[in-house]
Each structure stands twice: as structure tokens, then as C-alpha cells.
Amino acid sequence: VIAGHFGLAAAVKAREPRVPLWALMLATQWLDVVFVPLYLAHVERLVPVPGTGGGYGNAIIHADYTHSLVGAVALAALFALFAFLRWGRRPALVLGAVVFSHWVLDLVVHRHDLPLLPGAPAGFPSVGLGLWRHPAAAAIAEIALVLWGAYSYWRAAVATTRTREPARLRRAYIAAAALLVSGLVTLGLDLIGA
Amino acid sequence: MNTVVETDQKEGASMSFFVGLLLFVVVVGRLDARLPWPRPRDPEVRS
Numbered sequence: 001v002i003a004g005h006f007g008l009a010a011a012v013k014a015r016e017p018r019v020p021l022w023a024l025m026l027a028t029q030w031l032d033v034v035f036v037p038l039y040l041a042h043v044e045r046l047v048p049v050p051g052t053g054g055g056y057g058n059a060i061i062h063a064d065y066t067h068s069l070v071g072a073v074a075l076a077a078l079f080a081l082f083a084f085l086r087w088g089r090r091p092a093l094v095l096g097a098v099v100f101s102h103w104v105l106d107l108v109v110h111r112h113d114l115p116l117l118p119g120a121p122a123g124f125p126s127v128g129l130g131l132w133r134h135p136a137a138a139a140i141a142e143i144a145l146v147l148w149g150a151y152s153y154w155r156a157a158v159a160t161t162r163t164r165e166p167a168r169l170r171r172a173y174i175a176a177a178a179l180l181v182s183g184l185v186t187l188g189l190d191l192i193g194a
Numbered sequence: 195m196n197t198v199v200e201t202d203q204k205e206g207a208s209m210s211f212f213v214g215l216l217l218f219v220v221v222v223g224r225l226d227a228r229l230p231w232p233r234p235r236d237p238e239v240r241s
Contacts, residue, residue, distance in 0.1 A: 002210050002211050002214050003210075003214060006214060006218050009218075013226075017231045017232055018231065018232050018233065018234045018236060019234065020223070020226075020227070020234070021222065021223050021226035021227075022218075022219050022220075022222075022223030022224075022226070022227070025215075025218040025219045025222070025223060026215075026219050029211070029214075029215060032211060033215070086234075087234035087235065088234060088235055090234075091234045157226075157229055160229065160230060160231060161229055161230055164230035165230045168228075168229075168230070171225070171228050171229055172229055174225060175222065175225040175226050175228070175229060178217075178221060178222050178225050179218075179222045179226075182214070182217035182218055182221065182222055185213065185214075185217065186210055186213060186214035186217065186218075187210075189209055189210035189213055189214075190210035
């Protein structure tokens with residue numbers, strides 16, 4: 001899931017307009033952002049499902065730190081701390097929850113590759129509901145998240161701008177259109193494995 | 195062969211991830227910042 005995370009963050013923006021959108025977008029991918037340097041350092045890995053060529057829905061992640069349950073909570077707390085120092089309590093709570101939502105969405109689609117504890121110690125199960133075994137269903141769910149997020153954002157952006165600065169309503173339409181296009185482009189790239 | 199497949203798969207995931215991050219955090223984030231949203235520390239108005 002990549003575009004779906006962004007879609008969820010856009011929907012959160014509609015409900016929590018005080019939280020900057022860029023921070024929501026960064027928060028929703030924070031686990032994957034931290035995954036990148038660990039991947040480059042060969043600490044965490046991403047491999048194709050055996051018997052497949054990889055591609056959308058056919059990956060198994062060995063991210064025993066960033067994508068473990070406890071690791072996700074710790075990364076959410078770290079992000080929330082940054083947000084608290086910069087913006088105060090409410091944005092911190094929202095952004096921490098958005099960071100953790102990444103793990104919850106991943107739980108739905110991943111196979112049993114999300115550990116509970118950092119380092120995936122032996123004897124502790126890994127979890128995942130495995131929607132990726134049905135790539136079409138996963139793709140539909142992800143499209144739904146993108147459309148829901150874009151629609152929610154569009155409604156909130158237009159309503160807020162119309163109330164506060166109606167002369168700049170065009171900016172709201174442009175931002176909402178850019179958000180929708182970005183979601184579709186991201187999802188398209190993910191689906192074709194480009 | 196496995197190495198090639200793994201690399202291709204990772205590159206595919208990487209491109210959509212990084213393009214998505216660029217589009218949403220930088221491009222859409224900047225467009226959104228021009229809108230008159232309430233600021234994070236603005237007092238909440240209750241109706």
C-alpha cells in the first residue's frame with residue numbers, strides 16, 4: 001500500500017484542518033521513510049513472494065524494526081513528539097495516530113510478515129491478513145481510499161476557502177485536483193510496478 | 195536470477211513510493227499551504 005496511505009491522510013486533513021497536509025502525508029509514510037535507510041544498510045529487506053516475479057501485492061517485507069507492532073508505536077511516538085514541540089498537543093495526537101495507521105493498513109494487506117516485536121524474536125508470531133493474495137481486491141480498496149481522501153479533502157478545502165477567502169476559491173480546486181492526480185499517478189505506478 | 199527479480203521488484207516499489215512522497219509532501223503540500231486553513235495553534239471555534 002502506498003497511495004492508500006496518502007488517501008487516508010487526505011481524509012484526516014478534512015477532519016483536522018489545523019494539521020498541515022505535508023506533515024500528514026509524511027506521517028502516513030513515516031514507517032516506509034525510516035525503512036529506506038535500513039533497507040540500504042541491509043538491515044531490512046523486501047523480497048518477492050516465492051514463485052512470483054514480484055510486483056503489486058507480491059512482496060514479503062522483512063522489516064523487523066520499522067514494521068513491527070512495537071516499532072510502529074515507537075516511530076509514531078517519535079513523530080508525535082516532534083509535532084508536539086512544533087504545533088502542540090492536538091496535532092501531535094493526530095499525527096501519531098496517522099503514523100500508526102500505516103501499520104494497521106499494512107496489517108490488512110500483508111501476508112504474515114509483520115512482527116509484533118522489534119527484531120522478530122523467535123517464538124513470536126508475525127501477522128498479516130493477506131489481502132494482497134487477492135491483488136484486484138487490494139487495488140480496489142486502495143482506489144477507494146484515494147477517491148475517499150480526495151473527495152473529503154475537496155469538500156473541506158472548498159468549504160474553508162469559501163468561508164475565509166472566497167476570492168481564492170480556485171486555489172482550493174487546484175489543490176484538490178493535484179491531490180487526486182497524485183493519488184492516481186502513485187497508484188498507477190505501483191500497480192504496473194514501474 | 196533471484197537477485198535480479200528482487201532488484202526489479204524493489205525498484206518498482208521504490209519509484210511509486212518516492213514519486214508519491216514527492217507529489218504529496220512537496221507539490222500538494224505547497225498547494226495546500228496556500229489555502230486559508232486554521233493554524234495548528236489557532237483557538238478552536240465551537241459552534
